[in-house]
Amino acid sequence: MQYSSAKRKLMASDQVQSILSQLTLEEKAALIIGATPWQTFAVPRLGLPAMTVSDGPHGVRRSSDITSMMTGSLPATCYPVAAAVAATWDKDLFYELGQALADECIALGVDVLLGPGINIKRSPLCGRNFEYLSEDPVVAGELSAKLIQGVQSKGVGTSLKHFAVNNQETRRFTVSSEIDERTLREIYLTGFEIAVKQGKPWTVMCAYNRVNGTLCSEHPYLLTQILRNEWGFEGFVVSDWGAVRDRVPSVEAGLDLQMPGPAPHNLQRIVEAVNSGELDVAALDRAVERLLNIILRAQATPKTGTLDIEGHHALARRIASEAIVLLKNEGDLLPLTGNETVAVIGRAALTPVYQGGGSSHVNSTKVDAPLELIKERAEVSFTEGDNSKPFIDQVLINDAVTAAREADVAVLFIALPAQIESEGYDRGNLDLTPHQVALIKAVAAVQPRTVVVLNNGSVINMVPWIDSVPAVLEAWLPGQAGAGAVMDVLYGVVNPAGRLTETFPLDLADTPAYLNFPGDGDVVRYGEGIFVGYRGYEATNRPVLFPFGYGLSYTQFAYSQLRVSQSEFNIDDTITVSVDVTNTGKRVGKEVVQLYVHDPVARLRRPVKELKAFAKVALEPGETKTVTLTLGSRAFSYYDPTYSQWIADAGEFELLVGSSAAAIHLRQTVKLVEGTPFEPRLHLESTVGDWMQHPRSAAILKPMLDHFYSQGESGLNNDTLGADPQVFFRDLPLPIVISFVGGVPGKSPDEVVEGLLAQL
Numbered sequence: 001m002q003y004s005s006a007k008r009k010l011m012a013s014d015q016v017q018s019i020l021s022q023l024t025l026e027e028k029a030a031l032i033i034g035a036t037p038w039q040t041f042a043v044p045r046l047g048l049p050a051m052t053v054s055d056g057p058h059g060v061r062r063s064s065d066i067t068s069m070m071t072g073s074l075p076a077t078c079y080p081v082a083a084a085v086a087a088t089w090d091k092d093l094f095y096e097l098g099q100a101l102a103d104e105c106i107a108l109g110v111d112v113l114l115g116p117g118i119n120i121k122r123s124p125l126c127g128r129n130f131e132y133l134s135e136d137p138v139v140a141g142e143l144s145a146k147l148i149q150g151v152q153s154k155g156v157g158t159s160l161k162h163f164a165v166n167n168q169e170t171r172r173f174t175v176s177s178e179i180d181e182r183t184l185r186e187i188y189l190t191g192f193e194i195a196v197k198q199g200k201p202w203t204v205m206c207a208y209n210r211v212n213g214t215l216c217s218e219h220p221y222l223l224t225q226i227l228r229n230e231w232g233f234e235g236f237v238v239s240d241w242g243a244v245r246d247r248v249p250s251v252e253a254g255l256d257l258q259m260p261g262p263a264p265h266n267l268q269r270i271v272e273a274v275n276s277g278e279l280d281v282a283a284l285d286r287a288v289e290r291l292l293n294i295i296l297r298a299q300a301t302p303k304t305g306t307l308d309i310e311g312h313h314a315l316a317r318r319i320a321s322e323a324i325v326l327l328k329n330e331g332d333l334l335p336l337t338g339n340e341t342v343a344v345i346g347r348a349a350l351t352p353v354y355q356g357g358g359s360s361h362v363n364s365t366k367v368d369a370p371l372e373l374i375k376e377r378a379e380v381s382f383t384e385g386d387n388s389k390p391f392i393d394q395v396l397i398n399d400a401v402t403a404a405r406e407a408d409v410a411v412l413f414i415a416l417p418a419q420i421e422s423e424g425y426d427r428g429n430l431d432l433t434p435h436q437v438a439l440i441k442a443v444a445a446v447q448p449r450t451v452v453v454l455n456n457g458s459v460i461n462m463v464p465w466i467d468s469v470p471a472v473l474e475a476w477l478p479g480q481a482g483a484g485a486v487m488d489v490l491y492g493v494v495n496p497a498g499r500l501t502e503t504f505p506l507d508l509a510d511t512p513a514y515l516n517f518p519g520d521g522d523v524v525r526y527g528e529g530i531f532v533g534y535r536g537y538e539a540t541n542r543p544v545l546f547p548f549g550y551g552l553s554y555t556q557f558a559y560s561q562l563r564v565s566q567s568e569f570n571i572d573d574t575i576t577v578s579v580d581v582t583n584t585g586k587r588v589g590k591e592v593v594q595l596y597v598h599d600p601v602a603r604l605r606r607p608v609k610e611l612k613a614f615a616k617v618a619l620e621p622g623e624t625k626t627v628t629l630t631l632g633s634r635a636f637s638y639y640d641p642t643y644s645q646w647i648a649d650a651g652e653f654e655l656l657v658g659s660s661a662a663a664i665h666l667r668q669t670v671k672l673v674e675g676t677p678f679e680p681r682l683h684l685e686s687t688v689g690d691w692m693q694h695p696r697s698a699a700i701l702k703p704m705l706d707h708f709y710s711q712g713e714s715g716l717n718n719d720t721l722g723a724d725p726q727v728f729f730r731d732l733p734l735p736i737v738i739s740f741v742g743g744v745p746g747k748s749p750d751e752v753v754e755g756l757l758a759q760l
Contacts, residue, residue: 069241120191126427154301319479333449333470341407498551502548513536567668579666580625599636612635
């Protein structure tokens, strides 16, 4: 018999309530704390099984012993890291990756995959940036939503992490992220909001850190007010492993599952808190009910089958090839023809560096090495070249120079030493090792046809050497099949279509968070505010090495015919933006179309432009396709903490279509006829400028101001100040302005303002 989704939901709810009503207090307390590091508590007498979770997010790290925290993991496919997959800008590919990850979860007996991680790349020094997607919340949110949908389409859950404002590894368990409300909403929560609303993850994982002094695991504003009440999240919240300090306030705040387990002291703490009245049993029941809903949903998918090792290895290679960013290609050195003799230089060609360190480290089913694959295509010599040590080894460099001089092309495989990029600590700088820099320069000096292939999970400093080489491929940490992907791009089997989702600066000191990262002691101040990534570089007009959204191709693209569904719109309208993209070159290629919005005049300061939509399009040589993107009211809005809401001001906005933040090809102006309605919030300390910002309050104040301006030498137009009076008095509290012109007979300045406020 087939049941509707509403009927199935009702039946599941009845089952949850039945189990809940039969649980003892001790069983309820046990359910909200892990039974092992990787499983929830089972209640066999009620037919309730344990639920198994596993680290991700770029591969299933299923522990070989679910009772142990630190044992090895079962073999699984190691896909490219999140930083790499993000560079594809391909929503469909994220969905496909999600489905493949779910298949491996099913084969390995995993109910919930702990990922994706979408924390904003505030600083390129964050040691965990390879696990994250972007410096931009729209990119992070929309791509992660597709991954979540892909995983959960197979009946496996996800855990969106790390909620929230967890943007460094330094003192991550104790640091407090001090952040203003506008920056919190616009930059650090928007990605989570998109992922929650579009992806509907089964679980959300809270972060270790504090936000404005309160632990994320005990933060009712984040876990309940925003996540559930505002965004409509219906799953359960799980702690990051070790993030819970006190189980009682975390339950009250909205944290449903503490991990890892067992934690008998916290179980007893819950029981005693309920019995003493410290913890309302209703709060405990809410947490248990949320867990039961997901546990039962997970059990609906049988966990059987085997890994598709070869099929998933091929998928990993395809994803990695789509992720590679061609950063430089002078003289069209690439793609290679296959007829060249090649000097392969670098230890990473022999022993690939393809994933980062920490909880995401996957026990790969197989690993390809670049050296073996390039031997299938060309006559090759190999020198180790790189020592991954802090000193320069001139012998290794001399050997590499000799090999490079004798070949037609030199391909340098340069990887950041594996210990530099990892969960648990941040990087000290953006540099390659001194030996690697010296190696690149020496090889390039004798071989004008030098290609540098980079393996790194985040931004690196290329300034010391990039002008000396004609071609650079950013291959990231490309997963177990990354070597094949590099070969595909080097030899033109795949046209590089990766684009940067983070800015590569010229200097670490240029980065917006430089003066505030990683903070002092247990406080890190987000002093750069909303000006993170490209928003910050553009606001300060600082040049960069490679801009956000950048990437070259073996073909060329032309943009034309920008159309907008309506040139004037209202706040509830959805605007459709269309643009024609033509492949004007001779190779099949893919382009990432990026739509930014510029607000020339706003009540609050805004970035020069912000990405609001994007799409990837594949084109045959000479082919033209129309790319259509949509913009809702949020695309034009900023968060105003005074009014605790998103506000779009009436007026003109400029739509910018380009291939990167620095390459805008088309633009068009549209007009918002009426902005977001909101009531003025004024008080005795409100300035003249505050009063004049809102039409209603301005209309009330204007007659009085006109009177003050008309009073001659005793009024506001007195020119003895030698200043523009409207600007001079704009930022003064209204009672002070009233007192400056002698006030109103019979009333104090405060009484006058109170009368005006009453009219509002």
